[in-house]
Amino acid sequence: MSIPATPSTSDFAGVIALAEQIRNGDRTAVDVVEEHLARIDAGDPELHAFNLVTAESARAAAAIVDDQIAAGNPVGVLAGVPVALKDNLCTHGVETTCSSKILQGWKPPYSATVVDRLAAAGAITIGKTNLDEFAMGSSTENSAFGPTRNPHDPSRVPGGSSGGSAAAVAAGFAPFALGSDTGGSIRQPAALCGVVGVKPTYGTVSRYGLIAFASSLDQIGPFTHSVADAAVVLEAIGGHDPMDSTSLPQPFPPVSSVLDRGVEGLRIGRITDLPTGADDDVNGRLDAAFAAMEAAGATIVDVQVPAFTFGLTAYYIVAPAEASSNLSRFDGVRYGLRVDAPSTGEMMAASRAAGFGDEVKRRIMLGTYALSAGYYDAYYGKAQRIRTLIAQDFAKAYAQVDVLMTPTAPSEAFHFGDKGDNPLSMYLCDLYTIASNLAGHPGISVPYGVGDEGLPIGVQVLAPALGEPVMFQVAAELERLASK
Amino acid sequence: MSEPGTARLAESDVVHVAKLARLAITADEVERYTTQLGRMLEHFADIDSLDLSSVEPMTHPLPLSNVMREDVVKPCLDREEVLAASPASEDGRFRVPPMAGEA
Numbered sequence: 001m002s003i004p005a006t007p008s009t010s011d012f013a014g015v016i017a018l019a020e021q022i023r024n025g026d027r028t029a030v031d032v033v034e035e036h037l038a039r040i041d042a043g044d045p046e047l048h049a050f051n052l053v054t055a056e057s058a059r060a061a062a063a064i065v066d067d068q069i070a071a072g073n074p075v076g077v078l079a080g081v082p083v084a085l086k087d088n089l090c091t092h093g094v095e096t097t098c099s100s101k102i103l104q105g106w107k108p109p110y111s112a113t114v115v116d117r118l119a120a121a122g123a124i125t126i127g128k129t130n131l132d133e134f135a136m137g138s139s140t141e142n143s144a145f146g147p148t149r150n151p152h153d154p155s156r157v158p159g160g161s162s163g164g165s166a167a168a169v170a171a172g173f174a175p176f177a178l179g180s181d182t183g184g185s186i187r188q189p190a191a192l193c194g195v196v197g198v199k200p201t202y203g204t205v206s207r208y209g210l211i212a213f214a215s216s217l218d219q220i221g222p223f224t225h226s227v228a229d230a231a232v233v234l235e236a237i238g239g240h241d242p243m244d245s246t247s248l249p250q251p252f253p254p255v256s257s258v259l260d261r262g263v264e265g266l267r268i269g270r271i272t273d274l275p276t277g278a279d280d281d282v283n284g285r286l287d288a289a290f291a292a293m294e295a296a297g298a299t300i301v302d303v304q305v306p307a308f309t310f311g312l313t314a315y316y317i318v319a320p321a322e323a324s325s326n327l328s329r330f331d332g333v334r335y336g337l338r339v340d341a342p343s344t345g346e347m348m349a350a351s352r353a354a355g356f357g358d359e360v361k362r363r364i365m366l367g368t369y370a371l372s373a374g375y376y377d378a379y380y381g382k383a384q385r386i387r388t389l390i391a392q393d394f395a396k397a398y399a400q401v402d403v404l405m406t407p408t409a410p411s412e413a414f415h416f417g418d419k420g421d422n423p424l425s426m427y428l429c430d431l432y433t434i435a436s437n438l439a440g441h442p443g444i445s446v447p448y449g450v451g452d453e454g455l456p457i458g459v460q461v462l463a464p465a466l467g468e469p470v471m472f473q474v475a476a477e478l479e480r481l482a483s484k
Numbered sequence: 485m486s487e488p489g490t491a492r493l494a495e496s497d498v499v500h501v502a503k504l505a506r507l508a509i510t511a512d513e514v515e516r517y518t519t520q521l522g523r524m525l526e527h528f529a530d531i532d533s534l535d536l537s538s539v540e541p542m543t544h545p546l547p548l549s550n551v552m553r554e555d556v557v558k559p560c561l562d563r564e565e566v567l568a569a570s571p572a573s574e575d576g577r578f579r580v581p582p583m584a585g586e587a
Contacts, residue, residue: 109565202545216544245551246544313528324505331506333578338571344583345506353508361507365498365517366524368505382531384541391542423520424527440545465545 012172015081015229022080025069029062029080029124036082036126040173047149049158049168051087052095053127058082061124078236079122084174086165087128088135089220090209091115094125098211099143100133102336102355112209113244114178114220114237121236126174129164133357134327135185135213137161138429139419142359147416150193152455156413159189159429162223166193169223176233177223182213183315184409184433186221187445191408191458194447196224196479199433200234201465202440203248206241214322215246217315217437227446227476231255234468253468259476264297266474269401272302275309277431278410281451286407289448289459292481293405293474303397303404307389311435314390316427317370317383318438323360324367330355362423391439398464403474406432408445408458432460442468446478493522 013021021027037055044050065080085091088098090108092115097103115125132142140148140163148163150156151171158167162179166189169177179186181199190197198221205220212218222233238252270290278286294300332338332351339350356364370379397404410431419426436443442465445458459478463471498518502509509517563576572579 106569109561109569203548242553246546246548248546248548310531310534313531316524317528328506332571333580334566335569336571340581342581344580346508347581348506349508352506356507361509361513362517362520364505364507365501366521369493369497369501369521372501372504379528381541382534382536384543385536385539386531386534387542387545388539389536391545421520422523424523438545 012225013175014225015078015176015232018081018175019078022065023069023075029065030059032080033058033062033082033124033126036172036174039171040127043151043171044173046154047151047167047171048146049129049148049164049171049173050084050127051097051099051130051145051164054094054125057094058124058126065122065124076120076122077232078118081123081176082126082174083118083123084127084129084165084168084177085115085125086131086162086177086179088131088180088211089115089178090211091125091128094128096128096211097145098134099131099145100355100357100360101144102330102352104144104337106335108209110209113206113241115209117237129162129168129177131164132161133360134211134323135161135180135182136323136359136363138184138188138426139414139416140164141416142357144357150413152194153413156415156455157192159192159409159413161185161189163189165223166190166195166197169193169195169225175225176229178220178237179223180210180213180218180220181433181437182217182319183437184430186223187433187443187458187460188409188429190223190445191447191456191460192413194456196227196230196444196446196475198222198230198234198444199436199442200238200252200468201442203246204252204466204468205234205238206244206247208241208243212326214319215326216322217319227444227472227479228256228259230444231259231472253466255468255472258469258473261473262297263293263474263477266298266403266470267301267401268293268298268474269301269303269397269404271305271308271397271404271406273304273306273309274406275312275431277428278407279412279451282407282409282411282457285448285451285457286405286459289405289478289481293477296477296481301401303400305390305393305397305435307386307393308435310386311390311438312427312431314383314386314438315430315434316366317379318387320363320367321370321380322367324364324371327356327360327364359423387438390435394435394439394441394464402463402470403467404462406460406462408432408460412451412453412455412457436462439465441465442471444471444475446475446482448478448482493518493525
């Protein structure tokens with residue numbers, strides 16, 4: 001491994017810098033792609049960030065970008081910039097597996113809207129990244145193809161479920177990546193890998209072509225080295241899509257233009273009744289972030305969000321319930337693995353048993369139970385009402401403050417196997433991220449120094465629905481303060 | 485089946501749920517899932533004491549409803565390509581084992 005023990009996020013060129021160099025003719029897109037492929041060749045055998053590296057098609061696409069620039073033709077804002085895509089985003093004709101045996105070898109007949117929009121902006125897909133199977137997990141240990149390792153310390157997890165995307169950016173395999181966030185699956189691995197990760201407001205980025213886990217919670221978002229890079233990517237992929245019936249009928253909120261405004265006069269909320277469970281060093285970094293924000297001119301306001309603490313239970317009812325429904329499509333009929341059996345019913349049950357891993361089966365079972373006759377009101381119905389409570393409590397808090405700041409994850413990156421065989425201990429990784437999914441709100445994780453063991457810690461900024469402009473304004477200041 | 489939020493799950497519950505979910509599971513899995521899912525349901529008991537009778541359920545974070553597309557013909561997925569990705573197809577359709585006589 002040539003990656004230093006604790007790479008700073010500034011060790012590698014970011015999206016905006018690379019796009020500018022390519023557009024100006026300082027570097028060719030082919031050169032940029034080759035540089036990233038070389039780093040993948042050197043580092044990925046150990047880290048396993050990728051399920052698939054699309055070297056040939058990346059080289060061909062880069063050559064086309066170079067031809068266009070040489071010919072003086074206009075190119076997109078991301079022209080020539082490599083991107084790594086979480087392997088639950090459909091790519092036409094390119095294997096898409098969700099890191100599951102049940103989809104191994106499947107080549108989608110269409111591409112996700114975000115994939116088409118990135119291509120239209122000139123970005124170049126360099127590969128498909130590893131994840132916890134069907135995005136269920138917080139460490140990538142649930143991948144059917146083996147875990148991804150944290151570039152800062154390969155004996156530790158990168159977080160999850162979008163662990164491959166986070167690791168790919170942290171290791172310099174791609175200047176940006178896309179992931180999906182159902183309960184924290186972008187923000188938590190971003191925190192553990194020391195990069196920026198954003199879950200935008202529900203409905204601002206099309207989910208068409210994202211293989212569904214929990215449809216009322218899932219959102220696609222970016223991993224980048226900087227807040228400014230994340231803004232550019234979201235502006236390229238966001239906005240209304242007629243192919244997604246849950247897509248808001250408006251453009252993505254403007255975020256690139258607000259990054260230099262500072263935090264003077266802004267009110268930043270500290271949640272005094274936040275569930276406990278974060279390590280001391282994580283709380284220490286959060287305290288330092290509040291102090292730095294106050295020094296930078298923000299007002300820190302104590303607020304309460306009482307329902308926050310019930311989020312974990314509501315999430316682990318709603319998400320498995322929706323998953324049990326969404327994953328019923330994997331039945332050995334239209335795509336993926338089939339185990340032959342004398343009847344269709346036996347074929348389906350045998351195919352699903354052979355194709356799904358342990359955690360996916362566990363969540364399908366939990367979700368099916370929560371939706372089954374006699375239990376619906378006690379579990380699913382109640383969880384839906386808790387979502388309303390959380391939204392109401394957030395609304396009261398946002399009447400007093402512009403944004404909230406919390407830890408992103410309760411700890412630094414942990415070692416493989418640390419969470420043992422008790423699924424609940426793994427679920428606690430999402431303690432601070434799931435409430436915004438339940439409410440449909442945006443959240444961003446910004447690296448803010450390191451913890452006691454020298455590994456990255458993220459601070460999370462939360463905002464109300466469509467509050468991306470103020471969220472990015474605060475995140476950009478947080479990033480400036482972190483580098484001081 | 486056990487009462488919601490009170491006792492741990494019974495093994496018979498797990499067997500029933502696996503059938504509903506069309507998952508073939510082994511005796512070993514029945515035992516493991518009974519313990520693990522039971523532990524989760526115990527954790528979920530933290531919401532038992534909440535009185536939510538006056539709170540409306542949220543099915544979805546957005547106020548959107550009945551989103552319709554225009555009734556116009558557009559390009560759609562290529563049939564041959566879709567069928568080629570399936571485990572078995574015949575005469576332009578997905579092929580499955582016999583279904584007649586199933587419960």
